[in-house]
Amino acid sequence: MGGDHGPEVIIPGAAISLERHPQLKFQLVGDQKRIEAVLSSHSDLRSKSIITHTDIHIAMDDKPSQAVRRGKGSSMWMAIEAVKNGDADVVVSAGNTGALMAMAKLILRPVADVERPAIAALWPTVRSESIVLDVGANIGATAEQLCDYALMGAGMARALFHVERPTVGLLNVGVEEVKGVDEVKQAHAWLRDNDNLPINYYGFVEGDQIGQGLVDVIVVEGFAGNIALKTAEGTARQIAQYLRDAMIRSIFSKIGALMAQGGFKILREKMDPRRVNGGTFLGLNGIAVKSHGGTDPLGFASAVDLGYDMAEAGLVQRVTMDLTAFHSRLNARVAS
Amino acid sequence: MGGDHGPEVIIPGAAISLERHPQLKFQLVGDQKRIEAVLSSHSDLRSKSIITHTDIHIAMDDKPSQAVRRGKGSSMWMAIEAVKNGDADVVVSAGNTGALMAMAKLILRPVADVERPAIAALWPTVRSESIVLDVGANIGATAEQLCDYALMGAGMARALFHVERPTVGLLNVGVEEVKGVDEVKQAHAWLRDNDNLPINYYGFVEGDQIGQGLVDVIVVEGFAGNIALKTAEGTARQIAQYLRDAMIRSIFSKIGALMAQGGFKILREKMDPRRVNGGTFLGLNGIAVKSHGGTDPLGFASAVDLGYDMAEAGLVQRVTMDLTAFHSRLNARVAS
Numbered sequence: 001m002g003g004d005h006g007p008e009v010i011i012p013g014a015a016i017s018l019e020r021h022p023q024l025k026f027q028l029v030g031d032q033k034r035i036e037a038v039l040s041s042h043s044d045l046r047s048k049s050i051i052t053h054t055d056i057h058i059a060m061d062d063k064p065s066q067a068v069r070r071g072k073g074s075s076m077w078m079a080i081e082a083v084k085n086g087d088a089d090v091v092v093s094a095g096n097t098g099a100l101m102a103m104a105k106l107i108l109r110p111v112a113d114v115e116r117p118a119i120a121a122l123w124p125t126v127r128s129e130s131i132v133l134d135v136g137a138n139i140g141a142t143a144e145q146l147c148d149y150a151l152m153g154a155g156m157a158r159a160l161f162h163v164e165r166p167t168v169g170l171l172n173v174g175v176e177e178v179k180g181v182d183e184v185k186q187a188h189a190w191l192r193d194n195d196n197l198p199i200n201y202y203g204f205v206e207g208d209q210i211g212q213g214l215v216d217v218i219v220v221e222g223f224a225g226n227i228a229l230k231t232a233e234g235t236a237r238q239i240a241q242y243l244r245d246a247m248i249r250s251i252f253s254k255i256g257a258l259m260a261q262g263g264f265k266i267l268r269e270k271m272d273p274r275r276v277n278g279g280t281f282l283g284l285n286g287i288a289v290k291s292h293g294g295t296d297p298l299g300f301a302s303a304v305d306l307g308y309d310m311a312e313a314g315l316v317q318r319v320t321m322d323l324t325a326f327h328s329r330l331n332a333r334v335a336s
Numbered sequence: 337m338g339g340d341h342g343p344e345v346i347i348p349g350a351a352i353s354l355e356r357h358p359q360l361k362f363q364l365v366g367d368q369k370r371i372e373a374v375l376s377s378h379s380d381l382r383s384k385s386i387i388t389h390t391d392i393h394i395a396m397d398d399k400p401s402q403a404v405r406r407g408k409g410s411s412m413w414m415a416i417e418a419v420k421n422g423d424a425d426v427v428v429s430a431g432n433t434g435a436l437m438a439m440a441k442l443i444l445r446p447v448a449d450v451e452r453p454a455i456a457a458l459w460p461t462v463r464s465e466s467i468v469l470d471v472g473a474n475i476g477a478t479a480e481q482l483c484d485y486a487l488m489g490a491g492m493a494r495a496l497f498h499v500e501r502p503t504v505g506l507l508n509v510g511v512e513e514v515k516g517v518d519e520v521k522q523a524h525a526w527l528r529d530n531d532n533l534p535i536n537y538y539g540f541v542e543g544d545q546i547g548q549g550l551v552d553v554i555v556v557e558g559f560a561g562n563i564a565l566k567t568a569e570g571t572a573r574q575i576a577q578y579l580r581d582a583m584i585r586s587i588f589s590k591i592g593a594l595m596a597q598g599g600f601k602i603l604r605e606k607m608d609p610r611r612v613n614g615g616t617f618l619g620l621n622g623i624a625v626k627s628h629g630g631t632d633p634l635g636f637a638s639a640v641d642l643g644y645d646m647a648e649a650g651l652v653q654r655v656t657m658d659l660t661a662f663h664s665r666l667n668a669r670v671a672s
Contacts, residue, residue: 126577136509139517173472173562181475181559207566211574223517224560226509230543231564235571238547241462242606243579246599253599260592263582270578 001030001057001075002095003293003300010094011038013291013300015045020301021308027052027082030075054078058099060293067099068106076100080107083286090307092278094291094300101137101281101290108286111316112323116141117283118149118222119290120156121229122306124270125213131156132210132218133282136226143186144330146170146219150191151322152282153217154199159313160306161216165198169205171220171228187219196329198322278303280310282319287311337366337393337411338431339629339636346430347374349627349636351381356637357644363388363418366411390414394435396629403435404442412436416443419622426643428614430627430636437473437617437626444622447652448659452477453619454485454558455626456492457565458642460606461549467492468546468554469618472562479522480666482506482555486527487658488618489553490535495649496642497552501534505541507556507564523555532665534658614639616646618655623647 003009007030018024025048028035032053039046056074058067071077076095082088084107093100101119110117118134131153134141141149150168157166170191172184191201202215207228210218220228247257257264269275277299281288287310291303339345343366354360361384364371368389375382392410394403407413412431418424420443429436437455446453454470467489470477477485486504493502506524508517527537538551543564546554556564583593593600605611613635617624623646627639 126574139509171563173475173559174566207563207568208570208573210567211570220563223509224563227507227543227556227560228563228567230510231546231567232543232571234544234547235568236575237544238462239572239575239603242603243599246602246606247596248599249602250598253596256592256594256596257599258592260583260589260596262586263579263584263589263593266582266585267575267578270582 001034002060002093003291003295004060004094006030007034007038009295009297009300011035011042011045012297013295014049014304015042016297016301017304017308018045018048020305024048024304024308026050027079027088029079029082030054030057052078052082058096060096062096062099064096064098064102067096068102071099071103077103077107080104080286080288083288084108089311090287090289090304092289092291092300092303092307094293094295094303097279097290097293100288104281104284104286104288108284108288110283111285111320113327114148114152114283114323116145116148117281118152120153120280120282122160122278123210123218123229123232124275125211127213128161130210130213130216130218131160132220132225132229134220134222134225135229135279136222137281138222140223141183141221143183143190146183146187146221147190147326147330148283148323149219150187150199150201150217151197151326152319153219155315155319155322156280156282156310157216158318159310159315163216165200166216167200167202167214168217168219169202169209169215171210171218171224172204172206174206183221190330194326194329197326275302278306280306283323285316285320287316337370338396338429339627339631340396340430342366343370343374345631345633345636347371347378347381348633349631350385350640351378352633352637353640353644354381354384356641360384360640360644362386363415363424365415365418366390366393388414388418394432396432398432398435400432400434400438403432404438407435407439413439413443416440416622416624419624420444425647426623426625426640428625428627428636428639428643430629430631430639433615433626433629436624440617440620440622440624444620444624446619447621447656449663450484450488450619450659452481452484453617454488456489456616456618458496458614459546459554459565459568460611461547463549464497466546466549466552466554467496468556468561468565470556470558470561471565471615472558473617474558476559477519477557479519479526482519482523482557483526483662483666484619484659485555486523486535486537486553487533487662488655489555491651491655491658492616492618492646493552494654495646495651499552501536502552503536503538503550504553504555505538505545505551507546507554507560508540508542510542519557526666530662530665533662611638614642616642619659621652621656623652 119137120133289307455473456469625643
């Protein structure tokens with residue numbers, strides 16, 4: 001029921017994802033009548049879906065704390081509960097991000113003593129894609145939490161990019177000897193010195209290196225991570241605007257742009273946010289994917305694909321194992 | 337002597353700026369022989385310059401703390417001292433950022449009980465330019481420091497954009513009810529409720545709004561600010577790469593790109609980092625501008641222009657006045 005359009009986007013999106021992954025099955029949770037109205041024109045999806053009716057749904061502007069208190073029985077709640085009960089492998093929602101995060105944390109519970117689940121984003125790079133986390137689930141992070149993010153992100157990279165030891169970088173600023181990043185420095189030392197981690201630790205990376213695809217996973221606390229993600233989106237839109245303006249400045253530019261439209265099409269596809277739609281909540285006993293609220297069916301399908309790939313790879317089991325091993329080594333070190 | 341090229345870039349850069357501002361005078365501090373060798377082919381600049389010789393200079397990789405301890409008598413030190421002594425209005429350097437910051441803080445001293453001078457960057461937007469600070473002088477900031485940044489940035493905006501009450505936004509993340517941004521929330525309350533401030537407070541802005549030119553000044557603590565700046569630079573390079581790749585994919589695209597080269601030229605100029613070269617250290621008893629180390633003469637000239645505009649507008653005097661007034665109101669409120 002979530003997102004700007006509800007079933008009218010969700011269901012065609014699910015249908016696209018089903019074409020790509022015919023083994024998918026769907027549990028559609030929400031207003032039965034609205035769902036059936038759209039589902040009637042997607043017969044393949046209809047035969048692979050069950051509908052779970054509820055009248056209640058979380059509004060896009062509900063506060064997360066309210067949503068958690070009063071949300072029981074809502075479509076979002078029931079969809080997350082389906083994952084908890086083992087009826088579903090993944091929950092995908094285009095709804096209220098904060099509410100989804102809070103509810104997923106409450107219902108699915110964090111794995112392996114993780115204090116703070118994180119939101120991971122797929123970030124397009126000149127090579128392919130990288131995973132950046134945390135992009136806004138929390139503000140600030142301790143050294144241990146940053147290391148947790150590294151392991152969670154690596155689990156996601158393993159599932160999506162099919163590399164056994166993903167490369168991981170820690171986002172930092174370049175100015176030397178600035179004070180106050182003790183957490184980042186401590187995390188750096190742990191990741192560097194801990195040979196047992198199932199990652200290939202690269203070291204520090206700076207903001208301008210994210211888009212270069214230098215590493216599979218980039219770790220940062222959520223305030224700076226959210227600002228980085230939004231700034232990159234804004235810069236992309238800004239340059240697209242510059243480009244449009246520049247191309248209509250003269251008749252030559254206009255004709256040239258027309259002739260080069262195949263090239264511009266490739267550029268648009270490269271920059272299409274729908275290709276990598278979906279933030280993933282990592283660190284929970286279950287997979288929850290958040291699609292952009294304003295996306296279209298193609299974008300929603302990307303979010304479903306993302307959930308499918310992670311579930312198929314056994315992401316939660318692997319990340320739980322890695323985090324448990326890391327925490328016990330860390331505790332042993334502290335105790336000794 | 338600083339930057340990747342020293343006098344070979346600095347002096348032609350100063351010559352370009354002199355053409356634009358014939359009333360400029362220069363004190364060139366460094367190795368006399370190297371300076372004279374380049375200056376000989378710039379007769380206009382030569383007649384407007386004095387050379388102050390020194391053998392010592394700060395290397396690009398010297399640690400700031402070392403530079404401060406051992407830097408006395410270096411070209412950087414003497415250039416900053418010229419501002420302190422009133423011999424110069426502005427110091428411009430392409431050298432070691434951390435060393436320049438530390439030395440400028442030590443020699444010029446912060447104004448009006450400012451605890452943390454900040455580095456401000458000019459950020460190109462779809463409208464024109466905005467000022468973003470802090471982009472890396474400090475990590476973290478208290479609510480009072482964020483308000484100081486707002487006033488410093490507003491002073492710079494007044495000098496450069498010629499608006500009496502610049503609009504100011506506070507960079508924040510969009511996720512609701514996230515914890516730990518108490519400083520940002522407190523600064524927001526103070527900026528919103530304090531009618532006496534010489535600014536037009538806009539409220540929170542998010543990372544994707546920076547490039548939209550929504551406000552004249554964007555305030556953020558230095559870790560997230562540095563990451564935002566670097567991420568925007570990286571994203572611009574990444575898209576330029578996409579564009580180049582897309583335009584050589586077919587013969588039509590190549591011909592089209594050739595015809596549209598006027599348009600592409602405008603785009604390149606819009607995105608040219610040399611146009612807005614120069615980070616400014618704000619909150620000191622004097623103006624210090626840091627040019628990118630790897631810039632060319634045109635870029636260095638932009639940094640000199642920046643310093644010229646700020647000195648001409650009486651930036652330091654105005655910012656000192658605004659900060660003193662704000663601090664005394666804040667203290668009165670705390671005392672009452």
